[in-house]
Amino acid sequence: MDFLRPSTLAEALAAKAAHPEAVPLAGGTDVMVELNFDHRRPAALLDLGRVAELHEHAVVDGRVRIGASVPYTRIIAELGDRLPGLAMASRTVGSPQIRNRGSVGGNLGAASPAGDAHPALLAADAEVEVASVRGTRLVPVKDFYTGVKRNVLAEDELITAVHLRPATGPQQFSKIGSRNAMVIAVCAFGLALHPESGRVGTGVGSAAPTPRRAVDAEEFLAGELADRNHWTSPRALEDSVKRRFGELVAAAASPIDDVRGSAAYRKHALAVMARRTLDWAWQDYREGSWQACA
Amino acid sequence: MRVNVTVNGEHRRADHVWEGESLLYLLRERLGLPGAKNACEQGECGSCTVYLDGVPACACLVAAGQAEGREVRTVEGLADGDELDPVQESFVERGAVQCGFCTPGLLVAAHDLIERNHQPSDAEIREALAGNLCRCTGYEKILDAVRLAAARKVEAAQ
Numbered sequence: 001m002d003f004l005r006p007s008t009l010a011e012a013l014a015a016k017a018a019h020p021e022a023v024p025l026a027g028g029t030d031v032m033v034e035l036n037f038d039h040r041r042p043a044a045l046l047d048l049g050r051v052a053e054l055h056e057h058a059v060v061d062g063r064v065r066i067g068a069s070v071p072y073t074r075i076i077a078e079l080g081d082r083l084p085g086l087a088m089a090s091r092t093v094g095s096p097q098i099r100n101r102g103s104v105g106g107n108l109g110a111a112s113p114a115g116d117a118h119p120a121l122l123a124a125d126a127e128v129e130v131a132s133v134r135g136t137r138l139v140p141v142k143d144f145y146t147g148v149k150r151n152v153l154a155e156d157e158l159i160t161a162v163h164l165r166p167a168t169g170p171q172q173f174s175k176i177g178s179r180n181a182m183v184i185a186v187c188a189f190g191l192a193l194h195p196e197s198g199r200v201g202t203g204v205g206s207a208a209p210t211p212r213r214a215v216d217a218e219e220f221l222a223g224e225l226a227d228r229n230h231w232t233s234p235r236a237l238e239d240s241v242k243r244r245f246g247e248l249v250a251a252a253a254s255p256i257d258d259v260r261g262s263a264a265y266r267k268h269a270l271a272v273m274a275r276r277t278l279d280w281a282w283q284d285y286r287e288g289s290w291q292a293c294a
Numbered sequence: 295m296r297v298n299v300t301v302n303g304e305h306r307r308a309d310h311v312w313e314g315e316s317l318l319y320l321l322r323e324r325l326g327l328p329g330a331k332n333a334c335e336q337g338e339c340g341s342c343t344v345y346l347d348g349v350p351a352c353a354c355l356v357a358a359g360q361a362e363g364r365e366v367r368t369v370e371g372l373a374d375g376d377e378l379d380p381v382q383e384s385f386v387e388r389g390a391v392q393c394g395f396c397t398p399g400l401l402v403a404a405h406d407l408i409e410r411n412h413q414p415s416d417a418e419i420r421e422a423l424a425g426n427l428c429r430c431t432g433y434e435k436i437l438d439a440v441r442l443a444a445a446r447k448v449e450a451a452q
Contacts, residue, residue: 003295003313003359025357029337032355035314036335045313049360073349095425096403097352098337181424182338 002044009053009131012158015046017133020155022046026054026069027101029094030110054105054160064166065129068105068159075104083164085171085192089120092175095182105159108144111151111210118145118211119190120173121162122203129161138163145210169193170284172277175205176269178260186261189249189273193281195231198222202274207253207266214252217274221245234286242278246271299361301325302371308358317361318342318353321368329369329398340426343399344368350406352425369398372405380450381405381443390439392430400426404440412448414440 004022006012016022022044025031034040048054054069057079064082066075072090076099080087086104093099093116107115108128118141127138130153141162144151153159171192177183188205200221202214224241225231255266283289297311297320308324316335321327321344331341335354342353345367353366372379381404384390391397400423407414407422414422419440428436 001313003357005359005362025360028355028357028360029352032316032357033336035357036316036354041314045357045359047357047360094337095340096406096422097340097343097350097425098355100349101351101355181421 001042004044004046005050006046006048007050009051009160012046012048012051012054013131013133013156016158017156019044019046024048024109024158026106026109027071027098027103029098029102030106048158059166060163062165063163065161065163066104067161068108068129069103070105071101071103072099082166083120083124083171084167085120085124085173085190086117086164088171088173089116089175089188089190092116092173092185092188104162108141108151108159108162109153111145111149113145113148113208113210114185114188114206115211116175116185116188116205119188119203119205120171120192121164121190122211122213123171123190123192123201124164124167125192125201127163128159129163130157131160132157136160142213145212148209167192169195170281172281174273174277176261176273184260187253187255187266187269187273189270189277191274191277191281193285195285198226198231200225202249202252204249204253204270206260207255207270209254212252214249214274217245217248217252220248221278234282236286237278237282242275245278246273246275249274295359297358297362299363300365301327302367311358313357313359315358316354317344317346317356317358317366320358320361321353321366327368327370331395331398333395337425338427339396340399340403341396343402343426345402345406350402367402369401372401379405380446381408381440384439384443384446385436388435388439388442390431390435392428396426396428396430400428400436404436404443407440408444408447412444412451414444416441 004015023042024046026048054067057066075090076087104117107117121141126141175188176186185206187207190203192201200218250267250271255263297308333339333341337352337355344353
């Protein structure tokens with residue numbers, strides 16, 4: 001096995017082009033488990049720990065660009081004010097030790113349907129920055145996942161960053177697990193209200209082969225909010241609207257029965273989470289409190 | 295490959311390190327530091343928690359090669375010579391140690407919490423220790439020990 005240790009992004013991309021079989025290694029929270037248990041014996045490891053560009057975040061063209069290796073701990077501490085949905089999701093990842101090392105780039109690379117960051121990225125219309133020696137491209141996160149633990153990366157490409165607009169409205173995240181800490185999602189839901197464009201963003205986790213949006217639910221709610229002039233003069237939402245939103249979110253999922261939960265339970269839970277997160281987010285919007293605490 | 299790493303303030307070198315090897319294996323089997331325990335090897339139990347460049351991490355999830363040129367502080371490096379760290383003292387006094395397997399990881403996690411937050415609430419203690427499993431104590435004595443260590447830290451600072 002080779003251990004490739006680039007110190008710049010250019011070197012990392014050159015290494016990936018020269019060794020397409022090399023497995024990128026950042027926080028190690030997924031890859032090292034596979035190595036420790038002998039589930040994987042890659043020809044090479046590509047350690048990204050020394051590539052400073054991947055550990056930085058900055059505002060670029062009005063959007064927050066988060067380097068692929070920025071650990072969850074720093075997203076929570078340094079970006080929670082601008083990216084509340086992603087910060088909430090980050091707080092539910094593993095343990096403090098895991099959050100100190102794990103990153104959004106790793107979540108995207110692994111592309112597990114249960115990855116905690118995905119619903120928040122989907123709800124916020126994130127774009128994934130992907131680079132190779134051939135150049136850089138931005139992939140809307142909704143198009144990034146192609147199957148269970150599969151994504152659009154070509155074999156010479158690395159995930160270099162994610163780009164998200166700072167929140168312009170309330171964002172929420174909800175996750176169900178069999179306990180509070182250190183738990184993989186049975187299912188999860190992310191919600192972002194985008195009042196500036198009159199849109200609603202959603203993300204469903206752990207309830208389909210890939211993380212996905214609930215597009216019908218987004219369109220339904222955006223339509224209701226526009227029809228009733230709710231964005232400019234927000235009033236309490238009718239129970240029927242919240243219920244319908246929950247039903248449409250559940251309908252967007254196609255979960256399986258597994259050890260963590262049945263498909264029926266996941267659908268039910270998603271409907272409840274969608275209704276509740278909408279309640280919380282709408283209350284924040286009405287009170288304007290999301291701006292105060294953001 | 296060869297790995298150079300500073301462990302508990304001392305420069306250490308290891309040769310013939312396998313590229314897929316973990317920092318935990320390097321510490322225990324090559325550098326003779328068995329404090330960090332090997333229990334789950336999947337980041338679930340926290341028994342191998344060490345500081346890597348000042349940040350707590352599961353040593354089983356760090357490739358040895360990733361520690362090249364970095365600073366590692368293990369449970370062996372918490373005490374100042376024969377003088378136990380207040381967190382260690384408190385664990386002993388409050389009976390927070392039973393079989394001891396989880397203790398090194400809990401000590402590092404608790405040490406980090408108290409360094410960052412001198413007056414943690416019970417909720418903050420629980421959250422900080424959520425990645426460290428103990429199958430003996432029922433955690434109450436561990437919580438007691440962390441409260442005591444934090445109180446002593448505040449006292450010492452005054």
